[in-house]
Amino acid sequence: MNLFFREMKAARKSLILWCIGSFLMAASGMAKFEGLDSTGESLQQLVSTMPRSLQAVMGTGSLDLSTAVGYYGILFTYLLLMAAIHSLMLGAGIIAKEERGKTAEFLLSKPISRSRIMTAKLAAALVNVLIFNLVTFVFSVISVAKFAKTEDSISDLSLLMTGMFLVQLMFLAAGSGIAASGKKPKRAVSMGTALLLAAYILSIAIDLSQKLEFLQYLTPFKYFEAKRVLIDGGLDPVFILLSIGIVFILTIVAYISFNKRDIQV
């Protein structure tokens, strides 16, 4: 339990910074929303007949920009990216930092098993990720509420945030898995980030070319993207199962490899 609180305290400052970032995004992004008038609506119909690749290049996607929630969908893409980076760096850093900061000897000579160390660290990271998600949710609801009826938007936003939480969990698990199983702890965060950027680039490439659509299972950024969630009105069960599976497997990998790890002192 000491370890858990120690980690919570260590991550506090960066969590506050990330939450400020999320607040700035939500506030500044929505501040400029103005409902489009009727000509806007017919334009919106035209945009929706465009081929998907063109929509992607023009930056609208198939979101309905005339509604506040649709407009928020654009913002959500960036919030999702932020959340993913936050959880990945947290997951990788929280495991790798003992070796990096040469404190592994201190921690591992304490009378607790490695599994318990892992559990405490992951629990702390989980709470951090959850707080970031809730804070983002609250900021989003407030900033969207200025333009739309709260009851309508809350259900959409909570769906989006649930999706975001699953993505966060995946990147958290990926980060800790990489840090626990990788040879060089110094490299853990950079490798994880490379993976994340690759996934992000892949999600853009998929938007551009329909031929690549089968690759969407490889990039978590596609699992619960705003246009899919808002149009379907729900999260795709296939992707929910897939992401839970990924989180499960990566967490097990993290535990097993951390238990067997040769810690460099």
Added chain:
Amino acid sequence: MNIFLHELKVYRKSTIVWTLSLAAVLVLFMSMFPGLTKDAADFQKLLQGYPEPVRKAFGISLESITSLLGFYSYVFSYIVLCGCIQAMNLGVSILSKEAREKTADFLLTKPVTRSQVVSAKLLAAISSLIMTNIIFLAAAAMTTLSVSQKPFDMGTFLMISLSAFLVECMFLALGVLVAAVMSIKSVLPISLGTVFAFYILNMLGSVIGEKAVRYLTPFKYYDTAYIIRHASYEPRFIFIEALFIVIAVSASYIIYSKKDIHAV
């Protein structure tokens, strides 16, 4: 000179990886260009059924974005993002390495001044960036030439491509400054956080159409649309960049020379 060569060697692998990934991303995206022009042509046909003003408004933006240089600029914005992460990372990491890895006493007891250390490291970082950009440019030119059916303006193409290096220099200077001012524990959270903050600011700026954002984020300094139209950069942004780099670099020299660096 030894420090310079040593740093080059240390960063060789990461430079190669960055260069290859940048080139790979570009090739991947540019290979979609033929498909996109086909989509655009189909959509143009569909547009015929719409009233004149709509056709005009859409036609123009479609034409510019589905032209080779238009699409290249779209793809290029992601390349610049990656390049800037590389640059900032390099800047933060190269100057903070000794303090982070507790080898500062080794380096700083050598008979070189701190300014010489900074110069060698800066030079190594710049060389690494230049190499990345040259190889990337070659790859980009080859890919673009092979996917284009119509001739395009090579000068403009080069100017767009070169703007990546200019933006990267700003982030390199910023990174070096950050490393000189702060005591850094881990590099990536700082560099990634900073670059993405500016990038998101830039994206939001273009969504909400804010003019003032242009001055705040280096990503907007060399607007590709402006380059395509005028075949030149905007002089005031070159000036701002030069000013920023001079201030950041000289501040780094001064601060690093006076800094308390803990040996162990």
